[in-house]
Amino acid sequence: MIQILYQHxxxxxxxxxxxxxxxxxxxxxxxxxxxxxxxxPRSIRELRGLGKEVWKNLDAQEYVNQERDSWE
Known part of the structure; x- marks a missing residue:
């Protein structure tokens, strides 16, 4: 029915x-x-805290040091 109406x-x-x-x-x-x-529009602020559980038991400086060591 819709196709017929469309064609018409x-x-x-x-x-x-x-x-x-x-x-x-x-x-x-x-x-x-x-x-x-x-x-x-969305706000970048909505991302605040997203994924924080991933970093819960990690020391930030230790993580950075490990990353830098992996570059060599």
Whole structure:
């Protein structure tokens, strides 16, 4: 049913001149844009504390020293 409706609309759109098609395209784009739910921007602060359990029992300086030693 939807495919038939789509084809019917497409046939009608093809009968419009280019300017009318562009106006229709703009109207459809505005309609879709209003329907699109935009998510609020995320903050880098939301990452605070993420993964802290990984470092719970590690000494930071010892870790850095081990990493530096592995470079040689």
């Amino acid at each position: 609309i497409l046939v009608q759109v093809k009968q419009l001149n280019v300017l009318e098609q562009l106006r229709l395209l703009e109207a459809i784009a505005q309609l879709v844009q209003r329907e699109t739910v935009s998510k609020p």
